Amino acid sequence: MAALPKRLSTGDAIAITVFAVLAIFPLLAKFGTEGYLLALVTRVMIFAIAAIALDLIVGFGALVSFGHAAFVGLGAYAVGILASHGITDALVALPAALLVSALFAFVTGLVCLRTKGVYFIMITLAFGQMAFFTASSLAPYGGDDGLTVRMRDTVAGLPLLRSDGALYYVAFVCLLATFALCRALIVSRFGRVFRGARENPMRLAAIGFDVFRYQLAAYVIAGALAGMSGFLLANATNFVSPAYMSWQRSGELIIMVVLGGMGTLYGAIIGAAAFLFAEEWLSELTEHWKMIFGPLLIIVVVFARGGLIGLVFGRGRHD
Amino acid sequence: MSTSLLIVQILNGLQLGVLLFLIAAGLTLVFGVMDFINLAHGVQYMLGAYLAVMFYSLTGSFLAALILALLATLAFGLLLEFVVFRHLYDRDHLDQVIATFGVILFLNQGVKFVWGAAPLSLPIPEFFSGSVVLMPGLLYPVWRLVIIGSGFAVALILYLLVSRTRVGMLVRAGATNAAMVSALGVNIRRLFMIVFGFGTMLAGFAGIMIAPILSVEPGMGDTILILAFVVIVIGGIGSIRGALIAALLIGLVDTLGRSFAVDLLRLFMAPSPARTVGPAIASMLIYLLMAVVLYIRPSGLFPAKGR
Numbered sequence: 001m002a003a004l005p006k007r008l009s010t011g012d013a014i015a016i017t018v019f020a021v022l023a024i025f026p027l028l029a030k031f032g033t034e035g036y037l038l039a040l041v042t043r044v045m046i047f048a049i050a051a052i053a054l055d056l057i058v059g060f061g062a063l064v065s066f067g068h069a070a071f072v073g074l075g076a077y078a079v080g081i082l083a084s085h086g087i088t089d090a091l092v093a094l095p096a097a098l099l100v101s102a103l104f105a106f107v108t109g110l111v112c113l114r115t116k117g118v119y120f121i122m123i124t125l126a127f128g129q130m131a132f133f134t135a136s137s138l139a140p141y142g143g144d145d146g147l148t149v150r151m152r153d154t155v156a157g158l159p160l161l162r163s164d165g166a167l168y169y170v171a172f173v174c175l176l177a178t179f180a181l182c183r184a185l186i187v188s189r190f191g192r193v194f195r196g197a198r199e200n201p202m203r204l205a206a207i208g209f210d211v212f213r214y215q216l217a218a219y220v221i222a223g224a225l226a227g228m229s230g231f232l233l234a235n236a237t238n239f240v241s242p243a244y245m246s247w248q249r250s251g252e253l254i255i256m257v258v259l260g261g262m263g264t265l266y267g268a269i270i271g272a273a274a275f276l277f278a279e280e281w282l283s284e285l286t287e288h289w290k291m292i293f294g295p296l297l298i299i300v301v302v303f304a305r306g307g308l309i310g311l312v313f314g315r316g317r318h319d
Numbered sequence: 320m321s322t323s324l325l326i327v328q329i330l331n332g333l334q335l336g337v338l339l340f341l342i343a344a345g346l347t348l349v350f351g352v353m354d355f356i357n358l359a360h361g362v363q364y365m366l367g368a369y370l371a372v373m374f375y376s377l378t379g380s381f382l383a384a385l386i387l388a389l390l391a392t393l394a395f396g397l398l399l400e401f402v403v404f405r406h407l408y409d410r411d412h413l414d415q416v417i418a419t420f421g422v423i424l425f426l427n428q429g430v431k432f433v434w435g436a437a438p439l440s441l442p443i444p445e446f447f448s449g450s451v452v453l454m455p456g457l458l459y460p461v462w463r464l465v466i467i468g469s470g471f472a473v474a475l476i477l478y479l480l481v482s483r484t485r486v487g488m489l490v491r492a493g494a495t496n497a498a499m500v501s502a503l504g505v506n507i508r509r510l511f512m513i514v515f516g517f518g519t520m521l522a523g524f525a526g527i528m529i530a531p532i533l534s535v536e537p538g539m540g541d542t543i544l545i546l547a548f549v550v551i552v553i554g555g556i557g558s559i560r561g562a563l564i565a566a567l568l569i570g571l572v573d574t575l576g577r578s579f580a581v582d583l584l585r586l587f588m589a590p591s592p593a594r595t596v597g598p599a600i601a602s603m604l605i606y607l608l609m610a611v612v613l614y615i616r617p618s619g620l621f622p623a624k625g626r
Contacts, residue, residue: 136602254420
């Protein structure tokens with residue numbers, strides 16, 4: 001587990017560097033093929049939000065959720081469904097996205113968190129699939145084909161999200177807020193109980209903590225944050241589809257978390273960047289890029305146990 | 320809803336159930352004995368179907384294709400075990416999930432690379448083609464009955480193997496407490512190779528049998544894999560009996576739900592919302608069933624692990 005430092009540690013330094021680079025990136029991107037890179041990095045940040053949320057429960061609570069994409073999809077569908085009814089303001093759509101995904105997390109969490117280990121992985125996977133198939137059968141909202149969101153949401157009537165640059169910084173602020181929130185949570189009393197529940201739930205229960213409630217709260221927070229990423233995703237792509245909830249997506253989110261280094265939060269950002277850039281780059285190389293990416297994953301798992309960060313800084317993961 | 324439609328749908332449900340059982344049986348044993356979560360089990364099913372198509376086009380005989388494809392899936396499964404899975408047994412579940420996910424990515428793309436992205440098909444063997452009259456006015460395809468029959472036959476063989484043979488006894492013991500079995504001097508790795516190879520063959524067999532009525536395409540193993548997960552979670556990890564009962568339950572609930580949800584909803588809803596809500600509810604049904612079962616019994620109906 002990541003040591004939680006009092007002074008500026010390697011981890012904080014990395015996090016600050018990452019955010020600094022992201023903050024000035026649009027200026028740098030001006031020199032290149034601007035629109036394409038800007039959109040790609042916006043996408044990285046959007047997925048990083050969901051990945052950080054996932055890292056909160058996987059990395060610090062050992063709750064390996066294999067259905068996290070469902071929350072992203074629910075957030076996106078909140079935007080899409082509201083838009084199809086003519087409500088296109090972020091002040092309605094964002095709270096709706098957060099609420100829907102938090103609610104889904106609460107209800108499924110009540111069942112999922114009663115189980116442990118492999119059961120937890122599989123039951124979250126199954127709930128994710130449930131959301132996926134339900135979305136696929138929503139004929140009025142496009143069913144399998146998904147639905148197009150004609151325009152990005154306005155903010156209190158103002159077209160703040162319309163330009164790609166503005167959307168970039170909105171995503172940036174959301175990412176920063178997510179990171180700050182999760183980091184604050186982890187060092188708080190709440191976070192200590194939650195982390196403690198990973199090490200020894202029985203002992204915590206004996207001290208008098210209701211472990212289940214702490215885990216449920218963390219699960220709901222992680223779900224809501226993923227819902228926010230879904231809100232941004234729908235606005236960035238102008239499109240909502242059941243594919244956002246597919247179990248492959250959930251798998252990809254887990255890969256992002258592990259690739260960057262689990263239990264670090266900032267690692268999720270690096271992992272999301274590594275994953276999406278690798279996808280982009282390899283898919284330009286060959287249409288069969290997954291035949292390269294699959295084995296690459298296996299190699300990373302077998303040889304680089306602390307993720308990419310661990311590889312660079314030589315800090316292995318403790319199980 | 321007429322009686323004959325109900326019977327047809329029950330048979331279809333049984334057919335899905337035995338298919339799920341063939342896949343879940345291997346999965347649940349691999350899980351139970353080695354505590355190894357193998358997402359790549361679904362691609363074995365896909366591979367079985369593809370290999371059957373390939374061997375059929377080479378030999379022109381379904382029986383030959385069946386045998387060759389079974390042997391080939393077995394060989395391929397053992398190869399995977401040797402190259403990849405072996406390094407993952409001591410890891411935590413997260414690592415296993417990611418690595419086997421990598422295997423899925425590779426193989427789903429791999430079959431596209433080798434056989435193309437277009438769906439392939441396999442003809443139903445001549446001898447079993449056509450339909451039989453089950454009741455006056457009720458025709459049912461013979462091949463589907465063959466699938467149901469062979470599924471139950473495999474279940475019976477598996478039951479005898481697991482409950483009457485020495486290897487079966489070790490497997491049961493391994494599923495209950497692997498460390499203890501190992502301490503008693505049993506080579507648990509070799510036992511696992513046997514279980515794994517057998518499970519792989521069962522998944523391949525399911526793929527071969529279903530190939531004549533489904534289109535053989537990349538990713539066909541993914542959906543069924545998740546259903547198989549639902550099955551073993553409901554049945555209890557490591558339990559063959561649980562897998563069989565849960566598989567049949569899921570097969571029936573899913574099939575009947577899909578065909579009758581709209582009709583049932585129309586009993587107390589207007590037709591047009593019923594047509595919208597029906598399919599959504601039908602597709603949620605098995606997950607709701609799973610949620611209810613796990614809420615009451617968090618480790619499934621027949622958990623094998625003695626805790």
